[in-house]
Amino acid sequence: MSKFWSPVVSRLTPYTPGEQPKLSKLVKLNTNENPYGPSPLALAAMSAELGDNLRLYPNPDAEPLKLALAEQNAAHGITPAHVFVGNGSDEVLAHAFQALMQHEQAILFPDISYSFYPTYCGLYQIAHRMVPLAEDFTLRVDDYLNTPAGGIIFPNPNAPTGCLLLLDEVERLVAGQPDCVVIVDEAYVDFGGDSAIPLVARYPNLLVVQTLSKSRSLAGLRVGFAIGHPDLITALERVKNSFNSYPLDRMAIVGATAAIKDQAHFDKTRQAVIASREHLVGGLAALGFDVLPSAANFVFARHPRHDGAKLAARLRADGIIVRHFGSARIAQFLRITVGTDEACQALLDALQAHLEDMPVDF
Numbered sequence: 001m002s003k004f005w006s007p008v009v010s011r012l013t014p015y016t017p018g019e020q021p022k023l024s025k026l027v028k029l030n031t032n033e034n035p036y037g038p039s040p041l042a043l044a045a046m047s048a049e050l051g052d053n054l055r056l057y058p059n060p061d062a063e064p065l066k067l068a069l070a071e072q073n074a075a076h077g078i079t080p081a082h083v084f085v086g087n088g089s090d091e092v093l094a095h096a097f098q099a100l101m102q103h104e105q106a107i108l109f110p111d112i113s114y115s116f117y118p119t120y121c122g123l124y125q126i127a128h129r130m131v132p133l134a135e136d137f138t139l140r141v142d143d144y145l146n147t148p149a150g151g152i153i154f155p156n157p158n159a160p161t162g163c164l165l166l167l168d169e170v171e172r173l174v175a176g177q178p179d180c181v182v183i184v185d186e187a188y189v190d191f192g193g194d195s196a197i198p199l200v201a202r203y204p205n206l207l208v209v210q211t212l213s214k215s216r217s218l219a220g221l222r223v224g225f226a227i228g229h230p231d232l233i234t235a236l237e238r239v240k241n242s243f244n245s246y247p248l249d250r251m252a253i254v255g256a257t258a259a260i261k262d263q264a265h266f267d268k269t270r271q272a273v274i275a276s277r278e279h280l281v282g283g284l285a286a287l288g289f290d291v292l293p294s295a296a297n298f299v300f301a302r303h304p305r306h307d308g309a310k311l312a313a314r315l316r317a318d319g320i321i322v323r324h325f326g327s328a329r330i331a332q333f334l335r336i337t338v339g340t341d342e343a344c345q346a347l348l349d350a351l352q353a354h355l356e357d358m359p360v361d362f
């Protein structure tokens, strides 16, 4: 705290990102990165871009990328005017909070969801109300209807639970709140859900946000995008052009464009992650864990007899990092990223050993 800080900064509770450890020998299952590499075509495109060109500013609108995303979704009526791109979906979400959620009424999001949402509310001074998920951690659409809202946002599949809201339920929510923007944060949708992008043409209040960090394995490149009615996109562009005209650098534009076009690599790696997830879920269940149904590249699991924080600490001592959240409702859970089959097996072996020699907590 300093007298030079603005009141907003003094009051902020910044988001705490998952740990990015320096040690290389760790089994890193804590930040939902993809265990497989990015598209070789994306790597080649970035290598080709590396040179004298970097002297020049990039295309401020990242047009090749918007075009590639529009082409991919052309069957749903998506054009480049429906597409916004940013420096990771975190930046896209931040702009969306500022551009579309700052109204008189409080915005709504689930009590268990992406912990960056309350941070954006603090940064932009947006009132919010957290709506409790059901006992089984599913989202009840009715809880979001017939109630005034300045906006609604939820991840689908949800994070950190991995639970999916089916598309007809997403549509019921978007249709039932036509006077506020509904943002569906689809960071993990490629691992088991149906995207709401096909609904965009029918609902001018729907904004779908996705990232290349997970299913495209480009977390290090920082590229995310939103698809919505051109009026919503214009609002995002207005914020972006009042903040940073060049959020995507030259490498990011060519790399992300090539990655979006490489359907074969996308399909192969996505299927591999889904297969490993099913194996991991089976292994955890065999060890007695309750595992929430996951449509994401991570699983959320608790052991009925062992404390979540203690299990996470034991794993850490073995060099295996998973994510543990302290908040009361989910304090017994571990969020485990789906790694390679070898990484998942290392986790299962370590858990088995600990469960055999740890005293039970409950």
Ligand SMILES: Cc1ncc(COP(=O)(O)O)c(C=O)c1O
Pocket: 031, 032, 087, 088, 089, 090, 091, 114, 155, 159, 185, 187, 210, 211, 212, 213, 219, 223, 224
């Ligand atoms: C639900 C959700 N939304 C958005 C993001 C941000 O992703 P990125 O900024 O890497 O695109 C994450 C990252 O973990 C996430 O879990």
